[in-house]
Amino acid sequence: MKTHLSIQNLRRTVQKSRGFTLMESVIAMGILGVALPLAVATMFSSGNLNQSSAQETQASLLARTVRSELRAALRGQSQIIQSKTTLSEMVESEPLILLADRNGNLLKEGTSEDFLTGVSDESISYLISISSEEVSLARSSSIQMEDMKISVEAPPRAARDKRKAVTFIERMPRVF
Secondary structure (H helix, E strand, C coil): HHHHHHHHHHHHHHHHCCCCCCHHHHHHHHHHHHHHHHHHHHHHHHHHHHHHHHHHHHHHHHHHHHHHCCCCCCCECCCCCCCCHHHHHHHHCCCCCEECCCCCCCEEECHHHHHCCCCCCCCCCCEEEEEEECCCCCCCCCCCEEEEEEEEECCCCCCCCHHEEEEEEEEEEEEC
């Protein structure tokens, strides 16, 4: 008799829990329909943020390399920039354009056309423009200074207005 009761209890339990109702299923699908796209969008935006952060870090390293290359050029020791005696001579009326690979190695000087329209060479990952502006210091100072504006831009294949730029400004003596 005891077995008979347990079988009856089991049948009642099975009859009570036949599955989800249509309303429960619709609500669950609605929640998934809202939550899933939000989760996917969050993953994509964090990936974009990570990529942007990596580009800004690389731009900072490139700016340091460019400053070293500028100093070397003023001493006549640069492999990339033609030797000049002052920063003003380097940038003259147009910005000095440098091209770099994705590892941050300066490859060569670019042209003003490269700067405006972009470059098609796949090995180039960054386009760097350098411009200069004289700084007025106190009259008692005998050192003439210039503000060097170093702008690291990517992607280099895009036109000027489509590239993302990270700009650094450094005050440097005109002559070393």
